[in-house]
Amino acid sequence: MRHWRGFVIALLFLLLPVLLSACWDRVEIDQRGFVAGVAIDKSNRKEETSQKLGKAPELVGTYQMLIPSGLRSGNKDAGKPGAAYFNLSVTERSMMALTARMSAKTSRTPYFEHLQVIIISNEAVQGNQTDFADILDFFLRNNEMRRDINVLIADGSANALLSVKSMNESYPVAYIDSTLNNYKKTSYMRPESRIGYVHEQILKNVSFTIQKISSYADGISLTGAALFDSDHRFVGFLSGTETGGLNFLKGEVKGGVVETNLDDQIIDLDIEHATRKIKARRENGHYKFTVSIKAEGTIGKSIQKLDVTKLSAIREMEQLFAKEIVKLSKKTLQTLQKKYKKDAIGLGLYLYQNKMMSWKEMSENWEEGKQLFTEADVEVKAEVNIRRLGNINQSERE
Structure with a gap:
């Protein structure tokens, strides 16, 4: 018993320096x-070719x-x-x-x-x-x-x-x-x-x-x-405008302003929240996509002739802002499909996640080969809800 006790004590003394060296690789701040x-x-600089580095x-x-x-x-x-x-x-x-x-x-x-x-x-x-x-x-x-x-x-x-x-x-x-x-x-x-x-x-x-x-x-x-x-x-x-459309198409808008015209004057919507949903259905061997965008916000700028306390005026503005979002999104879609031919929206990813069997058939020809993405039929819909009118109802007297 005494023999084992002495062995344990000797082992602890041997391990003690190891335990005290925890900061062996430290570098002073x-x-x-x-x-x-x-x-x-x-x-x-003029590049020098190298057999080793190519x-x-x-x-x-x-x-x-x-x-x-x-x-x-x-x-x-x-x-x-x-x-x-x-x-x-x-x-x-x-x-x-x-x-x-x-x-x-x-x-x-x-x-x-x-x-x-x-x-x-x-x-x-x-x-x-x-x-x-x-x-x-x-x-x-x-x-x-x-x-x-x-x-x-x-x-x-x-x-x-x-x-x-x-x-x-x-x-x-x-x-x-x-x-x-x-x-x-x-x-x-x-x-x-x-x-x-x-x-x-x-x-x-x-x-x-x-x-x-x-x-x-x-x-x-x-x-x-x-x-x-x-x-x-x-x-x-x-561009900035195309990026704005891409953010709406991907549902990644966290804020910003949408402008449109009403009676030859500018009205602004301060976006507070936006989402998007994608649906796809197959017609004649091709997929037709529907991208539905929903946005909520506050009136950032109104016009003197418009009575923003009336529901009809609110609905009119919502429709105008929705058309502007659709217009913005379609411009981005046109750039991605016709100019760059690259699916940065995520339509192919949607097919991969939801239509796997169909995606296996077309994946190699989505952006390459036949470039099916460039021919994809994409419908963009938008719905806008004006949640608040800002801090005032009227900015000037008629």
């Missing part, structure tokens, strides 16, 4: 390089690194004493190589757990040489990354967006990240494209859209959307 945003562009194009990665002391001082000018951030650019042929090269150029260990946005230029994912999924693969596999990082496609230089000026944020990425939430106030923006959502679309092999971002003299714009096909290749951009 003042030695971390906090990466807030990453921008990926295609290099303009024709993989060079990428320029720009990393926005935060300076904690600068965040306290509120200095927004990069490169100046007390600045809140600095941008570091490197050139390589893969994301892993970009990060490795960047690590060799900064005195602090790159740390991605606080990464907020990934911005990729449309040129970097245009054509067949660069795979969009390959770029995202690095971020999806890294254990420091979160699934809620926002992914954006830049119309033009992604690098330039990490240097935009902001009046009310300490660094450009914070300005961009805050603006992304404004999709609840306008239907001309797509909902946030988080990396987890984008990964799901890639795995489903469906066409999808991602938030578009562009820069201009006074800041940034998030109007519009970037369209990708089922092979996750960049196809083109949708």
Whole structure:
């Protein structure tokens, strides 16, 4: 018995150093390089072919690194004493190589757990040489990354967006990240494209859209959307109006304004809620789809001649707003079917989920081959309910 007791005590003493070494891989917080945003562009440098790397194009990665002391001082000018951030650019042929090269150029260990946005230029994912999924693969596999990082496609230089000026944020990425939430106030923006959502679309092999971002003299714009096909290749951009129609067709409108004309004057509906339902029936070997949209909102602007307290006036406005939503949706549908030939609405996904036997017959020819999507008969219906008239019934005297 004494022999076993001594053995147990000796074993505990041997294990004690192991238990005390739980932080073997720790990095002190003042030695971390906090990466807030990453921008990926295609290099303009003349590419050198390599037998080992093939024709993989060079990428320029720009990393926005935060300076904690600068965040306290509120200095927004990069490169100046007390600045809140600095941008570091490197050139390589893969994301892993970009990060490795960047690590060799900064005195602090790159740390991605606080990464907020990934911005990729449309040129970097245009054509067949660069795979969009390959770029995202690095971020999806890294254990420091979160699934809620926002992914954006830049119309033009992604690098330039990490240097935009902001009046009310300490660094450009914070300005961009805050603006992304404004999709609840306008239907001309797509909902946030988080990396987890984008990964799901890639795995489903469906066409999808991602938030578009562009820069201009006074800041940034998030109007519009970037369209990708089922092979996750960049196809083109949708305008703000087309994006608004897409949001209605997908039932993803969280807010925004619908305008229409009544007696040669503008009236506005402030959208508070919108849904959509899809139905499909087969006729003569082809499917006919019906997309039914229901929207609710508040009158944002009325006209002096209209008595908004009368039910007949309310019904007249509801019909006009419904026609405007149908018009907006059909414009988007026309663009997707005839110009891009890509089903970003999700009609094919509906058939996959609800008409599996029929979908197996046509899946290979939906967007490719015979391109059945381009010939699909889609009827759009809309119903609008005005729930409130705003805070006043009359804005001026007759």
